[in-house]
Amino acid sequence: MSELISGFTDYILSTNFPLIGLAIIAFAESSFFPIPPDVIMIPLALINPAFAIFYGIITTISSVIGGMFGYFIGLKGGKPLVNKFISEEKLYKVKLYYNQYDVWAIIIAGLTPIPYKLFTISAGLFDLKFTRFVIASLIGRGSRFLTVGTLIFFFGVQIKEFLTNYLELATIAFSVLLIGGFFIINKLLKSKINNKDK
16 A cells, blocks of 8 residues: 555656645545545655645645535435445444534544545535534644644755654644643633633
8 A cells, every 4th residue: 555655646746737736636535535645745845845835735725625525425415425435334433523522523633644534524414514614624634734834844854754753643642732722721711601600
């Protein structure tokens, strides 16, 4: 699988329009394609660190638009079509995530190695409010790709080893901190409101 991804990446980077290839992959991965855009974006940004943040923006926008496409697959296609993309077992697990975390499930999926398309397609199927879905997608995908782009912009090839070995771990840690911070703030606000009522 790694050889296939490596060959695919080399092919995209060798074309005259690698940025278009990056945008297409970012779009497709959010709804039906298995290869994440990181494998194109990171090498492309390392070749041109001055454009790394721009590549992050393009990847984010393309990924969110692809997520919208996935959303409408779920919304309009219904369960019979969704089951062609997602197994019943995975769909059940995603529903549990939505029940527990609501739109935070989208943010988590956008940040972490969890396949994003599972959540974009199922968001449409479960009729998650579209505006909230888009905002959560922008936060999740933007946090991931713009962070990578910013790191490469400032550190160039020196950051390559970190991204190769620790990117997934760092994004998971960031997700935990983000969600933990949200729940702490939410709890403090509720406590403050309850104290005022007394």
